[in-house]
Structures are given as structure tokens and as C-alpha cells.
Amino acid sequence: MSTIRQDAWSQDEDLLLAEVVLRYIREGGTQLAAFEEVGKKLSRTSAACGFRWNSFVRKQYKSGIELAKKQRKESKKGVTPNVSYETNEVQSVLTEEQTDTLSISNIITFLGQLEEMEASYVKLQTENQYLKQKIIKLENDINFLTEKKRELERSMNLVEEDYKALIEIMERARKMVVLQEEEKSKVKFQMDRNGNLERVQK
Incomplete structure (x- = not known):
């Protein structure tokens, strides 16, 4: 399973996103389906692709979008699109996009992305520090x-030993009582002729 990427977009990725979206527009498909296709190819979410398209790439391909919409209408009417015109238009769009790579808006967007990445990094560092302290x-x-x-185990062992000793003492005392009773039961007294008690063994 591929990991969902969260790094910055490269120029090649922007180009792939633009090509797929323009193709879907030209063929009458939905942009959502285009975002899903690009997401699978780049290991990004469709939401990330949609955000990138709407916030940055779409502005670079205004003429390309108009051309794709026009070709979609022509294809519905059964008119064969002008391939040479399409190729020249896309090339002009690409050239315009390439020359506009270092524009102020692109630099500002890039710096904004760096700032967001730095904020995420600081947040992750803070969470990591918190989790380390929690682990400690x-x-x-x-x-x-x-x-x-x-x-508790030592205390329990001592209690068990004391309990065993107490049981042994009680058992000895019981045996002694039994022996004494047996001894008593063996002795019998009777009165002699003179009226005195004398001890008689059974």
C-alpha cells in the first residue's frame, strides 16, 4: 500500500495534473474523476489534487481549459477537432507556463507552502516532545x-508463612488436648472399704 504524500508539488506533477484534467474536460468527464486518476498515479489524495488544481495549476492553463471546452462542444456536434490547432495551443500554454515558473505569484505560493510545511514540522516536533515526556x-x-x-508479594509470602505456622501450632494444641482427654479417660476412681478414693486403671 503506497503512502499518501504530503511534500511539495514538482513541475512534472503539475504538468501531469493539467494534462489529465484537460483530457477529462475535452472528453466530457468530471474533474473529480480526473483528480482521482492523478491521485493514484502520484500517491496523493484526490482532495490534494483538487486543491492543487484550483489554487495554482488552473490559473496557468486558462487558454487550455477554454480550448478543451471548445473541443468538447465540437465533438458533441460531430465536428472533427483541428489537431494541429490543438497541438499549437497546448504548446503555447506549456511555453507560457514554463516561462511563468519564476513569477512573483509562484514564488509567493512556494513560500506559503514552505511556511505551512514549517508549521507542520514545528507541530510534529512539539507533539513528539510531548509523547517522549509521556513515555518517560x-x-x-x-x-x-x-x-x-x-x-505486596513479599508481604503476602510472610502472611502465608505466619498462617502456616499458626495452623501448625493449633494442630499441636488440638493433639495435646486430645491426648490429655484420653489420659483422663483411662483413669478411674473407686471407694475402698475405709471410704477413701483410690485410682484404678481400666
Whole structure:
């Protein structure tokens, strides 16, 4: 899957955009379909292609657009377009576009794009710094919670050991009580002829 590009447009890309859009106008297609075709070829979104066309490229091809509309009307009427006229017109448009590359408006547009890119870069830097600080904080929290977990595990082990010891003590005490009761049950007293109690073994 290709990554959507966000870098500045080159002159070749502008030329491809113009050629495709003019072809769609000439053939009666929609500009949206043209933007989608260009977007696939340049790995850009159709919205980006539409924005580039409307904000910059269209101004360079006014005569080319008029020519394409005229050819579309002629083709609907069944008139064969004048190929030589079309070629000369497109060449003149291209020549005009090439000589106008370093015009003030182009430079201003380019500087505007650079400014937008710089603003995006600064924003990304700020977000990156924020995310780094957040990661450091989360790592500290993880270390703190890990230490707490170890302390709880140690405490739990001590409680378990104390519980086992208590159970053993209770078991011993129970056995002692049972033995004492057994001992008591083995002894029997009876009265002798003189009226004295004497201990008799069972």
C-alpha cells in the first residue's frame, strides 16, 4: 500500500495534473474523476489534487481549459477537432507556463507552502516532545508499580508463612488436648472399704 504524500508539488506533477484534467474536460468527464486518476498515479489524495488544481495549476492553463471546452462542444456536434490547432495551443500554454515558473505569484505560493510545511514540522516536533515526556512518565509509573507489586508479594509470602505456622501450632494444641482427654479417660476412681478414693486403671 503506497503512502499518501504530503511534500511539495514538482513541475512534472503539475504538468501531469493539467494534462489529465484537460483530457477529462475535452472528453466530457468530471474533474473529480480526473483528480482521482492523478491521485493514484502520484500517491496523493484526490482532495490534494483538487486543491492543487484550483489554487495554482488552473490559473496557468486558462487558454487550455477554454480550448478543451471548445473541443468538447465540437465533438458533441460531430465536428472533427483541428489537431494541429490543438497541438499549437497546448504548446503555447506549456511555453507560457514554463516561462511563468519564476513569477512573483509562484514564488509567493512556494513560500506559503514552505511556511505551512514549517508549521507542520514545528507541530510534529512539539507533539513528539510531548509523547517522549509521556513515555518517560509511563515508564516511571511502571517501575513504581512493579516495585509495589514486589512488596505486596513479599508481604503476602510472610502472611502465608505466619498462617502456616499458626495452623501448625493449633494442630499441636488440638493433639495435646486430645491426648490429655484420653489420659483422663483411662483413669478411674473407686471407694475402698475405709471410704477413701483410690485410682484404678481400666
